[in-house]
Amino acid sequence: MTKILTVAKIVFKNRVLSPAYYWMILSPLLLLLVAAGLSWYMVKQTAHNQPTIAVIASPTIRKALIAQHPTTYQIKFRITNAKQANNYLEDGVIDGILTINDDFSKISCKHDAGSKRSNPLTSLTTNVTALRSQFYASKLGLTPTEWANITKHATIHEETVNWQSTLNINNSQLTQSLSEAIVIVAFFFLKAGKETRSFKDVMNCLFCALRAHDRTVM
Secondary structure, three states: OHHHHHHHHHHHHHHHOOHHHHHHHHHHHHHHHHHHHHHHHHHHHHHHHOOEEEEEOOHHHHHHHHHOOOOOOEEOOOOOOHHHHHHHHHHOOOOEEEEEOOOOOOEEEEEOOOOOOOOOHHHHHHHHHHHHHHHHHHHOOOOHHHHHHHHOOOOOOOOOOOHHHHHHHHHHHHHHHHHHHHHHHHHHHHHHOOOHHHHHHHHHHHHHHHHHHHHHHO
16 A cells, blocks of 8 residues: 555646646637737737718717617717817817718717828718618608618529520531431441442532521531
């Protein structure tokens, strides 16, 4: 029993207390921490490169735009009036101002040309258009499902038919068959030792048939 305990102690000291054992346990945790740090850094960099805008509109419209969770720009939701927004734009705190009146009849966007961030006009146009559609749909008393059915793209099932290709294939097969017939007939005439005149007559008939066929196809 004493020998077994002695061997166990030696094995424990050599393996469990060795640096390789701790590295085997801690290395996956360190890799996870490094991956999480890189992911966090990339998210922060992406957010930093996104343009920041202020939305001057009614609270309902502002909340609806924020609820869309845009990925190409950020909304500075604490800015609520035009004067404050213009001051922030002049100071370089924000990159643009989006102004929308209550019935979407007037929409304007002001962007700082000196900003290093991109102009989010394309994304703003898409999101504001969707919001305006929902606004008019609610005024007409339409449900979101009804409006989606009205605005969705029509589905067209396409079937491709190439009759000309089929006709060309059939004509090609017929021409090939006639050519083979000519070769076979010529072979038999030569083998049988028929007169040259008879052979020429047969060949002329076959060639005339081929020409008549070509004229019919054309």
